[in-house]
Amino acid sequence: MELKMNKFPICPIFIPANKLNYVEKAIKSGADGIIFDLEDSILLNDKTKTRENLFKYLSSNSPDAITYIRVNDLNSEIGISDIEMLSEL
Numbered sequence: 001m002e003l004k005m006n007k008f009p010i011c012p013i014f015i016p017a018n019k020l021n022y023v024e025k026a027i028k029s030g031a032d033g034i035i036f037d038l039e040d041s042i043l044l045n046d047k048t049k050t051r052e053n054l055f056k057y058l059s060s061n062s063p064d065a066i067t068y069i070r071v072n073d074l075n076s077e078i079g080i081s082d083i084e085m086l087s088e089l
Helices: 020-028 044-059 079-087
Strands: 012-016 031-036 064-072
Touching: 012 020, 012 064, 020 044, 020 079, 044 079
Parallel strands: 012 031, 031 064
Antiparallel strands: none
16 A cells, blocks of 8 residues: 655745746745745735736746645635636636
8 A cells, every 4th residue: 555645845935926937036946835925915906917927827837846826815805716716727
């Protein structure tokens, strides 16, 4: 019987989701995980455009690291939109 363990990053780095040009630099720094932040690091007026850009980026790129996305409050319209976007990836 083979045991499978979930792999969790040891050295993840948060990247504001509107700073996608930081991904390559983060991986080169030794980060083994990337957490795209759609929540606190993004101004309210920029959340929709940032979500759209992150969707486009993740649809055509696969970062060479474990990838997570920090979404907005699920009790908000913005958070629900984040989850809807993720379900389309």
